[in-house]
Each structure stands twice: as C-alpha cells, then as structure tokens.
Amino acid sequence: MAELTMHGHAAKPAWAPVGRPSDLSGAGAGRAFCQQVARLAVRSLHAELALYPKPGLVSLVDNGSHTDMDAATFMRSMFALRRYFLRIVAAGMQDASFHELKRLGIEAEARMLRATGGINTHRGAIFCRGLLCAAIGHCRAQGIALEPVNIQATLLANWGRELGAHSGDVHAHSHGVEARQRYAASGAREEGARGFPSVFGVGLPALRRALAAGRALREARIDALFALMAHISDTNVYHRGGSGGALAVRRQARAFIARGATAAPDWEARALASHRSFSAARLSPGGAADLLGAVCLLQSVCDGAP
Ligand SMILES: CC(C)(COP(=O)(O)OP(=O)(O)OC[C@H]1O[C@@H](n2cnc3c(N)ncnc32)[C@H](O)[C@@H]1O)[C@@H](O)C(=O)NCCC(=O)NCCS
Numbered sequence: 112m113a114e115l116t117m118h119g120h121a122a123k124p125a126w127a128p129v130g131r132p133s134d135l136s137g138a139g140a141g142r143a144f145c146q147q148v149a150r151l152a153v154r155s156l157h158a159e160l161a162l163y164p165k166p167g168l169v170s171l172v173d174n175g176s177h178t179d180m181d182a183a184t185f186m187r188s189m190f191a192l193r194r195y196f197l198r199i200v201a202a203g204m205q206d207a208s209f210h211e212l213k214r215l216g217i218e219a220e221a222r223m224l225r226a227t228g229g230i231n232t233h234r235g236a237i238f239c240r241g242l243l244c245a246a247i248g249h250c251r252a253q254g255i256a257l258e259p260v261n262i263q264a265t266l267l268a269n270w271g272r273e274l275g276a277h278s279g280d281v282h283a284h285s286h287g288v289e290a291r292q293r294y295a296a297s298g299a300r301e302e303g304a305r306g307f308p309s310v311f312g313v314g315l316p317a318l319r320r321a322l323a324a325g326r327a328l329r330e331a332r333i334d335a336l337f338a339l340m341a342h343i344s345d346t347n348v349y350h351r352g353g354s355g356g357a358l359a360v361r362r363q364a365r366a367f368i369a370r371g372a373t374a375a376p377d378w379e380a381r382a383l384a385s386h387r388s389f390s391a392a393r394l395s396p397g398g399a400a401d402l403l404g405a406v407c408l409l410q411s412v413c414d415g416a417p
C-alpha cells in the first residue's frame with residue numbers, strides 16, 4: 112500500500128516511525144502498521160492463488176497437478192493465517208528471538224493443517240513470508256526505510272545465524288529433507304539461511320523489469336514466476352518428479368524466458384501449454400509459487416503496489 116512506502120517515488124508514509132514497542136499492545140500506530148502488513152501478507156497469498164496460468168499449480172481456475180487440494184483449501188488456509196502474520200510483524204518490531212519466530216511459525220502450521228484437514232497448502236509461505244514480515248516489522252521499529260535491500264539485511268543481521276543452523280529439528284522427515292538427501296537439492300531452509308536471494312535477486316527484479324517495460328501486474332507476476340522456476344532448486348518438484356522433473360521445469364521456464372516471457376505476443380498460449388504438460392506429468396513448482404507470493408508481498412510493501 113502506498114502509505115507504507117518509505118522512499119522517494121511513492122506517497123509519503125501516513126504514520127510516524129514507530130519508536131516504542133509498547134505501541135504494539137494498544138491501538139497505536141504500531142498496531143495499525145502490523146495490521147496493514149498482515150493484510151498485505153494475506154493479499155499476497157490471494158495474488159499467488161489467483162494468478163493463472165501457473166504451470167501445474169492450483170488456481171481459481173483449476174487444480175493443476177493436485178488431486179488433494181483446490182482453491183477452497185487454499186482460501187481456508189489463507190483465512191487461518193491472518194493472525195499469524197499480525198503476530199510475527201509485531202514480534203519483529205519487538206526484537207523477538209529466532210526461537211520466538213519459530214514458535215509462531217510452528218503454531219501457524221498447526222492452524223493451517225487444522226483449517227485444511229491436514230493438507231500442506233502454505234508451509235513454505237509461513238516460513239518465508241513470516242520471516243519477511245518479522246524483518247519488515249523490525250525495520251519499521253528501527254526507523255529503517257522499507258526497501259528490499261534493508262529488509263534482507265535486517266533479516267540476515269537478526270536471525271541469519273540461527274537460520275543457517277536451522278537444519279533437522281523441525282520436520283525431520285519432510286519431503287524437503289528427502290529431496291536434499293536423495294538429489295542433493297537445496298530448498299526452503301537453504302533459501303532462508305541465505306536471506307531468500309531468489310526473492311530479492313531474481314523474482315522481484317523480474318517483476319519490476321516487466322512493470323518498467325509497461326506490462327500489467329498479471330504479466331509481471333507471470334514473468335517473476337517463470338524466472339523463479341528457471342532458477343531455484345524446488346524440493347516440491349524433486350519430490351514429485353525427481354531430477355528429470357526438475358530438469359524439465361527449468362528447461363521449460365528457460366525456453367519461455369528466452370522467447371521474451373510475457374513480452375512475446377503468444378506468451379499466454381505457451382504458458383497454458385506448460386500448465387497442461389506439467390499437470391499431465393504431475394509436476395508442481397510449489398516452492399516457486401511460495402517465493403512468487405513473497406515477491407508480491409515485498410512489492411506491495413516497498414513499491415506501494417496493490
Ligand atoms: C523450513 C521449513 C519450511 C521446512 O522445510 P522442508 O524443506 O523440510 O519442508 P517441506 O518439504 O515440507 O517444504 C516446505 C515448503 O518449502 C517450499 N519450497 C520448496 N523448495 C523451495 C525453495 N527452493 N525455496 C523456497 N521454498 C521452497 C515448498 O513449497 C514447501 O511448502 C519449515 O517447515 C520450518 O522449519 N518451519 C518452522 C516454522 C516456521 O515456519 N518458522 C517461520 C519463522 S522462523
């Protein structure tokens with residue numbers, strides 16, 4: 112939202128920087144800020160879900176490669192996470208420890224699973240967007256401009272050491288752990304430990320480039336998604352498709368980008384063809400989808416986008 116933006120080209124912030132953590136408990140500017148960021152985080156979940164066509168992924172149009180979840184499952188999960196985002200922004204403002212953020216994340220996962228009947232819709236989003244929300248809150252409390260470079264630096268400076276050491280204690284037998292062991296794939300934990308370089312260095316720049324070239328938000332988000340698919344090591348893809356599946360995802364994404372991505376007049380037909388072929392092969396780049404959502408959140412916080 113425009114009023115969040117702390118730098119030159121958008122509207123001035125509506126609130127004075129929050130200095131005192133005690134603001135968070137009352138109805139002061141701190142609480143209003145947390146509520147606004149939480150709203151943007153939930154909106155980023157919706158933006159990711161609503162985008163179509165996303166190869167193999169669930170959207171409002173169809174379920175892609177998935178038989179166990181649909182848009183309604185994602186909507187239930189989304190509503191269950193609102194309070195989590197509010198709490199984790201506040202925790203970031205109050206200088207919370209990594210242990211405290213992790214506790215909030217684990218609690219949110221449990222709430223998500225209750226809302227979906229045990230289906231994992233947003234584990235990656237809870238992890239990545241939760242940490243970003245904490246860093247955004249911390250920046251705000253310290254009067255640091257809400258710019259991507261500052262948010263990433265804040266995340267690493269405050270929780271980077273523990274993120275680097277965060278290995279096998281949560282979900283010792285997850286699909287991500289399995290993909291790392293079988294294929295030496297990296298995944299959400301490694302992304303987190305490095306301060307989500309794919310979000311800040313790949314997805315967000317791709318989205319901004321497309322917008323600067325005059326394309327609409329939908330096209331810019333598609334460009335960001337394909338840039339992420341071409342770049343990351345997605346443990347969801349490894350889990351479902353092995354190394355062959357991971358190679359196929361990267362190849363298709365690179366071919367889409369090489370043809371000009373959404374600048375090409377026939378981009379939609381080609382994105383749809385990818386969606387059909389991924390769905391037939393049961394491939395689902397869920398990690399890229401999570402990171403795209405994080406890009407949407409950062410764009411709305413830093414650039415004042417809807
Ligand atoms: C680190 C987490 C995400 C575990 O990851 P792990 O790879 O073991 O689990 P899993 O296979 O279930 O995957 C988790 C998610 O990562 C996403 N993902 C896959 N690949 C990637 C990637 N390269 N980059 C980012 N996300 C990815 C997937 O979409 C999936 O939703 C997490 O469950 C965790 O530690 N949670 C603890 C609480 C928490 O969220 N804390 C937040 C603040 S510290």
Ligand SMILES: Nc1ncnc2c1ncn2[C@@H]1O[C@H](COP(=O)(O)OP(=O)(O)OP(=O)(O)O)[C@@H](O)[C@H]1O
Binds near residue numbers: 159160234396
């Ligand atoms: N729009 C989306 N469609 C599908 N998956 C998504 C979407 N957005 C994010 N994801 C991520 O992809 C993952 C879902 O994929 P998948 O069903 O393979 O997960 P899983 O629970 O690890 O595996 P399985 O369902 O095979 O047990 C979720 O963790 C979710 O974070």
